[in-house]
Amino acid sequence: MDSQLAPSNPSLIDFSSENLKPGTSIWISASKQVKCALENHGIFLVTHDKISSEVKNGFYQAVKEFYGLPTEKKCQFTSDKPYSGYLGKAADEFPSLKLLLLKFQLFESKQRLGQIIFPQTRSAHKTGRVSGLIRLMISEIMQSYSKQVAELHEVIIRMVFESYGVEKYYESFRESIAYVCRVNKYRAATKFTEKYVGLVAHTDLSFMTILHQNQVNGLEVRSNDGSWIPVDFPPSSFAVVAGDALMAWSNGRIHSILHRVMMASEEPRYSILLFAYKKGMVEAPEELVHEQHPLLFKPFDNLDLVSLAYAERVIVTEDKLKVLLALKDAICPS
């Protein structure tokens, strides 16, 4: 089931079996691989063919059309929420952030899964017909995509809870997941720049992030020995990335993975990310805290930390979680 593409590429775990149901031997074996990959590398790839190509391709198409709009139209996709709406202009504020970022707050809980919270446009009538149509297109396709990927998140999170023997907390945790979808576009590297930093090294503040890309590689992850490993995505695969909230929840058993994007391709790269945050407090289950594993992080509010990172412009640091928690005085003295 687990096959290694190349010695250094993240493990590839096959989730495409019809028989991947809780309690089956396939499920138990996949859960072991998930735990092992997360603990050792903080990332793995997963093949999952339940998300239709129609939805994936439709999404990329809609997003390309969006990026094709004149800048002033794109800039009308604004929102008061941190990092939301079209962030093309953010490049001025974050000089290292070369990408154009389009992020839509999607849905805040399972109950509201069918409801997209779109960034408000400055004025509806100014949005115009063309961008209105693209907006609708993205809205529908993003909704289908996110619903399907949210299911994958839930399967993996359930496996993690079961693997640590704390499945009794899974249902309430699941109810408190807030999903956020983001689409990144990285400009092609031109003949003037052979390679450029598309996105600086960082960890995600999420519990977990699931990432899909168009055919263009660029994601790199830092390995335990400090070297950067380019991630090679096989067709139909997604990368599952451990975030800072998972590191805190697991009381340091799993580490959030440092990653960045290096662009060398002559084609633009698009990536679609579904971040799973925990609404409310992130807290290690008591079963994961004992003498050999003293509590590393005091409970903190996951989405609060996202706002804090935004307000304080904390985007690049290896120990982002510690820096943010120190700001909130929530780090445990070692």
Ligand SMILES: O=C(O)CCC(=O)C(=O)O
């Ligand atoms: O585009 C990618 O591959 C990575 C993007 C990413 O890490 C992020 O948006 O947090």
Ligand SMILES: [Fe+2]
């Ligand atoms: Fe990231």
